[in-house]
Amino acid sequence: xIKAVAVGLVLTAAITLIERMAWGPGVVVAAVTFGLxxxxxxxxxxxxxxxxxxxxxxxxxxxxxxxxxLRLAGVILIAVAVVVDRGLFPPLPxxxxxxxxxxxxxxxxxxxxx
Numbered sequence: 549x550i551k552a553v554a555v556g557l558v559l560t561a562a563i564t565l566i567e568r569m570a571w572g573p574g575v576v577v578a579a580v581t582f583g584l585x586x587x588x589x590x591x592x593x594x595x596x597x598x599x600x601x602x603x604x605x606x607x608x609x610x611x612x613x614x615x616x617x618l619r620l621a622g623v624i625l626i627a628v629a630v631v632v633d634r635g636l637f638p639p640l641p642x643x644x645x646x647x648x649x650x651x652x653x654x655x656x657x658x659x660x661x662x
Contacts, residue, residue, distance in 0.1 A: 549595050552587070555652070556586065556653055559583065559652060560580060560584055561583075567645065574638070575638055575641035578629075578638055578645060579641055579642075580645075581642070582643075582645040583648070583649045585622055586622060586646050586653065587649055589619055589622050590649075590654065593618055594657060596614050596615065619650065622646060626639075626646055630642060
């Protein structure tokens with residue numbers, strides 16, 4: 549879990565820098581917010597899934613489903629933030645920050661199964 553958080557923070561910084569260079573300083577809040585949200589969601593999902601890897605299949609499915617539910621909640625939070633304040637949370641930078649951090653972390657989760 550600590551490794552996922554560290555990688556998530558590095559990815560958040562990189563995505564924020566790239567988005568700032570592409571769209572200007574107005575997207576920094578959205579990039580940082582949703583990069584950190586993706587990091588927190590992935591850390592929580594890994595924390596919940598890791599103990600289930602050695603247990604029963606039902607526990608594994610329950611942990612997996614919880615992680616997927618958290619990730620879906622993150623997508624819903626992007627939509628809510630865009631509707632509430634589109635100026636502070638532009639849709640494309642917010643979504644790219646979320647997915648740009650979450651997807652690499654999600655692929656890294658595969659190594660937990662080993």
